[in-house]
Amino acid sequence: MSKQPPENTDPRVEALVNQLIGRVADKWTMLVVEEMAHGEELRFTELGRRVSGISQKMLTQTLRQMERDGLVTRTIHPVIPPKVEYSLSKMGKSFHEPASALGTWALDNLERIDQARAKYDTAAN
Amino acid sequence: MSKQPPENTDPRVEALVNQLIGRVADKWTMLVVEEMAHGEELRFTELGRRVSGISQKMLTQTLRQMERDGLVTRTIHPVIPPKVEYSLSKMGKSFHEPASALGTWALDNLERIDQARAKYDTAAN
């Protein structure tokens, strides 16, 4: 499988798209976007508090990637103690739509999925 | 960060939702759903051919998870050589909507993201 890269599309574009899907279909990215979608600027620590379960490392990493991809704006206030504020860019906000649609779907179907799993697990043993 | 699990929600539900997001925000799941969305029943190998870059192992794994979650129906035809067909369940189809919305977004913004990255990379060095 995937022995011969399909000739019908430019392999570089293929790779890029593939990688982009990986980035976009990222749990932490989605959760961070969700928290930032309300519009206010958020500080690093506050963001960490809101995204439940995220480690500081992953928060940093996720924010860097999002900044690099142009989803997030990072504003450094040169004061002591340091103050850095994050907010969604225009593109970031546009990303929030499909992302939150997916989140909504997950919530809506949580029950059904849970049941499906239980059924599957008992059936198969 | 994430030292004290927030008390405002049931930690078990929290965990489940978190895990579910992880499942739902999965690259291969999305790509597989995309290929299956056209409605026909698809055989294992054919599916593998369509989802570019997926290994046989990941395809099997993804399909099993999706089946377990009730997104996919697996039909075994007891013939020789073996014939197994996969199709989206009703829930699977409903998942396709937000999933493909995300894919569409990625495609639409591929250019912008690429530019943002280039800009970020040259600026920071």
Added chain:
DNA sequence: CGGCATCCTCCTGGATACTG
């Protein structure tokens, strides 16, 4: 054909400690 089992490698990501 449609897998499962095994091995092995690399990357992800948590924990911890330290800085401007």
Added chain:
DNA sequence: CAGTATCCAGGAGGATGCCG
């Protein structure tokens, strides 16, 4: 406060071989 740096365990996932 907002990170960076380091270490390290565990899981993801490719390659290969075998089977009903």
